[in-house]
Amino acid sequence: MPDSANAPARRGEGPDGPVLLTTHLIGDLNRSRVLQAFCDHGPLSRAELARLAGVPRATIGAIIQGLLDDGLLEEQEPDRDGKVGKPGRPLWFAPHSALSVAVGFGDGAVRASLVSARGERLADAEVPLETATATPAALLAAVERAIRIVLPRHAPVLGVGVVVPGVCDTTAGEVIGSGQLPGSVGAGLATTLAERLGVTVLVDNDARAQALGEKWFGDARGIPTFASVQTGTGLGVGLVLAGQLYRGDDGRTGELGHTQVVPDGAACRCGLAGCWETVATLPWLRAQARKARLPGAARATTASLTAAGTPGADALLQAYADNLAVGLANLVNLLGTRRIVLHGDVVGGGEPMRARIEAATRERCLGYLRADVQVTLSALDADAALLGAAGLVLSETWRLAV
């Protein structure tokens, strides 16, 4: 009898135990690390890469060769910058390499884009969808249509990343709850789409995806630990800890907006009370603007208040910044995420608002962390979530951890 019981059910993957490393896995893993290095540092020559990794040049030479053969990288012109010796040939992602489809929702539409490893959007599609009322079936159909528009005919894609404004179970690829997109809940987004399209589909929360967008294509490139915070209607956070997007055990995490900062505070839409969301979002801002009888209170935003420039508007923005700082400082004090990238509403406030938030956050941080705190506004902003969807695919394809 053949000793078939000797072979494991799933290759290299235990039910929940340790996954041992294989000689074959080494190849994939090292390739991933090299690619990650390109993301972190930009174009690099083989020799620079070898120094960075602390390995002989021959080793990365072989790795690079494989990536060149796969069409992932391409050689650029040698940079003659006057140094002695043979100039290195920088390598960079090939123009249409590592294609992935990024899907996002918003403003009555599903948007899909074809994104390359360079972060370039090679194709865009928009399919109308009543996000607030769409049934799961309608939603799935619209998403599928948008994807098919941008899906290249012949070139393969690494996968599809779908970004949802809601709570996701990322291991199951399922949306658990979403106020803005109720039709996505329990729709089996990942499994259904994967089946219909024959591609791996990844689903994740928008705030987390934004963090990945910053990590792969934004200002957070090369920063191992940072927080990305979405402001506006709600508050969401994506945490990149030690180079990895933090998802907890199954992705049901990251509800910074629903951490309590006001004891016995106002009721929150989540059912709890005194959540950070109740004092640092647009609804709060507008309620305060009404109280202060500011003009256009009902539609106030950081941008509009900044433009107004009145003392009342200014005072309100300062209060807003202070309230935002509470949650941000809690993040810094707890996790030491000294770099924070802001998205959404506050970006409209520009440098003055950034400076206010940074100052207020520093004030609330422990002394030994204070000086290191850096708050920045996302340069990607509106595209962050969509690029994050692409980052979702890249991170999964080139996963560094085993």
Next chain:
Amino acid sequence: MPDSANAPARRGEGPDGPVLLTTHLIGDLNRSRVLQAFCDHGPLSRAELARLAGVPRATIGAIIQGLLDDGLLEEQEPDRDGKVGKPGRPLWFAPHSALSVAVGFGDGAVRASLVSARGERLADAEVPLETATATPAALLAAVERAIRIVLPRHAPVLGVGVVVPGVCDTTAGEVIGSGQLPGSVGAGLATTLAERLGVTVLVDNDARAQALGEKWFGDARGIPTFASVQTGTGLGVGLVLAGQLYRGDDGRTGELGHTQVVPDGAACRCGLAGCWETVATLPWLRAQARKARLPGAARATTASLTAAGTPGADALLQAYADNLAVGLANLVNLLGTRRIVLHGDVVGGGEPMRARIEAATRERCLGYLRADVQVTLSALDADAALLGAAGLVLSETWRLAV
């Protein structure tokens, strides 16, 4: 000329870039993973281990052989439990294997223990030390003396773990700030001791070490993501995320006690205001007890109030539990750490206090997390930090991440 520039300065370790995997590294890494599996699951046979890891039996057979040769593991008696087939021989840590020295401070003394991989304390030492006033030199001398008492003459130790009540920079092995042990700040604990003893020395915060104690030897064995919280005089937290102790980029993290939960709240000893510490520690408890004119207010603890059993004491304990729950729930909501292990003062309250805290925490957690929240009292309690010091060494020796 020999092409010496070909060889990297440090083997397999880049300045800050990617560290590539080596065939040789695979061996160490897989050995570590196997050992971690023993910690997570208890004694296992080769076949069980192979199933767990999803690899052929021959593979772990070879790995195990190496560990047996090194004296780390030993075979136990086959368990004849009536199943068909050849019974497996369970393996377990050898009695005096993987020795490490654990060092802790407290009650006017330095304590050192020799700890095995089984979590057994093979030797103990105590050297008196005025913790509040000792100079760096006196502190170093006392620590060195305590270590030398338990340090085995001939058997080698993996390392020394020192647990300090204060903020640590774990990469530099330096204490940055400590109210209870001011002499440790800037004393160069790790480097000096390592030089004097010729052993690797690791320094870390007590709350974080407690988490490692629970992970290696306590109830948190095998749980990938959990929080360990120290209660009493202050509040500290150790986070184990995805199987790894979280330290941020340099260890200056984990100040859950100084996250703000009361806007414009009472001033905290850290210089901030409204910190969680100001409403969920013994100083707060005693102040409240005084206000309520409870007997023995100045020395009140959860244990004493529980023993009192009066309505007033009961109400205060409930308030204490509620306040504790705020910070715990924030942790759950933010990071999804559904398992929480409590240490210190509240352990004295036993099951009733545990149930109170758990219930109060659940109330403040988001609906989809609520049911999963489990708050437990540490079974190690007083030993947790010391065993955590041993865990520090084991985690560093058998590091799973590359």
Next chain:
DNA sequence: CGGTAAATGTCAGTGTCCCATACATATTCC
């Protein structure tokens, strides 16, 4: 203008480790 130094990229040989397959061993059930 040619030689030397310096830096980059490449090739062949070696060692380590996991994998597949087969085999030996130990226990239960009939």
Next chain:
DNA sequence: GGAATATGTATGGGACACTGACATTTACCG
């Protein structure tokens, strides 16, 4: 006692990074 079942072990093969040497390209200098 033999079949079935499960565990532990030996052997050959393949993947991969490392070592050390070599080829190539540039700058510097007399």
